[in-house]
Amino acid sequence: xxxxxxxxxxxxxxxxxxxxxxxxxxxxxxxxxxxxxxxxxxxxxxxxxxxxxxxxxxxxxxxxxxxxxxxxxxxxxxxxxxxxxxxxxxxxxxxxxxxxxxx
Numbered sequence: 001x002x003x004x005x006x007x008x009x010x011x012x013x014x015x016x017x018x019x020x021x022x023x024x025x026x027x028x029x030x031x032x033x034x035x036x037x038x039x040x041x042x043x044x045x046x047x048x049x050x051x052x053x054x055x056x057x058x059x060x061x062x063x064x065x066x067x068x069x070x071x072x073x074x075x076x077x078x079x080x081x082x083x084x085x086x087x088x089x090x091x092x093x094x095x096x097x098x099x100x101x102x103x
Contacts (some may be wrong), residue, residue, distance in 0.1 A: 030050045054082050084097060
């Protein structure tokens with residue numbers, strides 16, 4: 001994200017922007033740790049952070065592409081697909097899958 005707010009000379013930044021970018025970096029690290037095999041059964045906070053990062057990526061892609069932000073349901077379906085590795089068509093399907101994983 002430095003390409004937008006800090007590394008390119010003529011760009012500007014604020015303390016709040018820097019704070020937000022730091023938060024995004026932490027969420028990204030959580031997402032990356034899901035691929036590194038570092039997650040255990042008690043790592044619910046890591047899964048939450050990874051999901052938030054994926055939601056951020058969906059919003060960022062829309063903004064960068066000049067498209068409208070996706071609706072909440074679409075974001076949840078895309079994040080679930082990325083985290084759970086399968087395609088979902090509706091929120092109740094995601095909920096049922098998550099419930100079955102928690103049992």
